Amino acid sequence: MAEHTDNQHDIGKPFDCIILGGGPAGLAAAVYMGRYLRPTLLIDEKAPRTRWHRPTAHNVLGYPAGIQRSQLLEWGRAHVALYESVQTRNATVLDIRIHKDLFVLTDDDNQRRVARGLILCPGIEYLLPDFPDVFAYAGISMHHCPECDGYKCIGKHVAVIGTGRGSADMALNLTTWTDHITLCTNAQDPDCDDECVRKLAAANIAIDLRPITALTGNPEDGKLEAFVFADGARLSIDHAFANLGTDNPVELLRQLPLDLQKGRWIKVDHRMRTNIPRCYAAGDIVAYAQTQLSVAMGTGATAAIWLHKELLPDTMCLAREW
Ligand SMILES: Cc1cc2nc3c(=O)[nH]c(=O)nc-3n(C[C@H](O)[C@H](O)[C@H](O)COP(=O)(O)OP(=O)(O)OC[C@H]3O[C@@H](n4cnc5c(N)ncnc54)[C@H](O)[C@@H]3O)c2cc1C
Numbered sequence: 001m002a003e004h005t006d007n008q009h010d011i012g013k014p015f016d017c018i019i020l021g022g023g024p025a026g027l028a029a030a031v032y033m034g035r036y037l038r039p040t041l042l043i044d045e046k047a048p049r050t051r052w053h054r055p056t057a058h059n060v061l062g063y064p065a066g067i068q069r070s071q072l073l074e075w076g077r078a079h080v081a082l083y084e085s086v087q088t089r090n091a092t093v094l095d096i097r098i099h100k101d102l103f104v105l106t107d108d109d110n111q112r113r114v115a116r117g118l119i120l121c122p123g124i125e126y127l128l129p130d131f132p133d134v135f136a137y138a139g140i141s142m143h144h145c146p147e148c149d150g151y152k153c154i155g156k157h158v159a160v161i162g163t164g165r166g167s168a169d170m171a172l173n174l175t176t177w178t179d180h181i182t183l184c185t186n187a188q189d190p191d192c193d194d195e196c197v198r199k200l201a202a203a204n205i206a207i208d209l210r211p212i213t214a215l216t217g218n219p220e221d222g223k224l225e226a227f228v229f230a231d232g233a234r235l236s237i238d239h240a241f242a243n244l245g246t247d248n249p250v251e252l253l254r255q256l257p258l259d260l261q262k263g264r265w266i267k268v269d270h271r272m273r274t275n276i277p278r279c280y281a282a283g284d285i286v287a288y289a290q291t292q293l294s295v296a297m298g299t300g301a302t303a304a305i306w307l308h309k310e311l312l313p314d315t316m317c318l319a320r321e322w
Helices: 024-035 069-080 146-153 164-176 194-202 293-311
Strands: 015-020 040-044 086-090 093-099 102-107 112-120 157-161 180-184 206-208 212-218 223-229 234-236 239-242 279-281
Touching: 015 024, 015 102, 015 293, 024 040, 024 069, 024 086, 024 293, 040 112, 069 086, 112 293, 146 164, 146 239, 157 164, 164 180, 164 194, 194 206, 223 239, 279 293
Parallel strands: 015 040, 015 112, 040 086, 112 279, 157 180, 157 239, 180 206
Antiparallel strands: 093 102, 102 112, 212 223, 223 234
């Protein structure tokens, strides 16, 4: 992202809005703020955080063959750059606090920026099993999201790696596309209650407890062929779904008195408003988010619309909530 900032909005001259995170949610929010002519700063890290190799994203209206995420972000940044009131900064925000009703953000270049409003869009990172070459398959045949990639699995051999009701639920959901599913716990306690066991058995989904020692496949084209177990046996697979949790920026979030779900997800109302006045959140970091590009963009837009209304002076509105 081309950097375009000035220093006049340091303590003393606040931005109307700082948007933390320049993914689909933050970029969508920035477009709205630009069209509201709001002095806004979008802060996004210098390099993408994610190690997922992901050529194509699906379910985005108008792109039936999928859209490269990097292309979508590039177009989003070009769109945001059209609006003079929006500045961008490439840095990692390390510290957020509230001082005299203003949000004060300090980044890794030790630059401090202040704003009346804040939209938090830092995203999350999906965890993968710990195999040396796992990122060669990630996003091509190693997935985390049935909504994104289940459609590729019609009639294919699929494994879910994980434990507990969430993994059992994912395995059951995948029967939408295929009957060839195995739930692999990779030597962990399956943590499946009676309902899980009963429904998995009824769907012909085996639970395999053996430790997985290696992945085989073609790292060049990213296509998995099998899991290799500690006893030397192989499970042939075309696709795998990891349900191993997420890495959320909890240290950052806990610097604010935010209501968090399970200490990791930002609770918002239907306007994407947090419990803190003039502080909104959007995208994957929101509690119960459907982690999809279209949803991230939609929630970013919603956050910007309602922050704009909250910032309007009384003389410019009759009601703030319709
Ligand atoms: C492998 C994979 C495949 C996917 N496939 C699909 C698909 O097919 N279809 C679909 O609809 N969705 C898909 N998704 C989901 C989609 O990509 C996400 O829902 C969407 O990117 C979330 O947008 P976001 O803006 O909330 O977060 P992100 O896209 O994660 O963006 C967050 C941004 O904030 C930045 N940031 C974080 N912390 C800081 C900080 N402290 N300071 C400054 N910047 C910070 C990050 O660097 C990043 O640029 C996929 C996701 C993954 C990982």
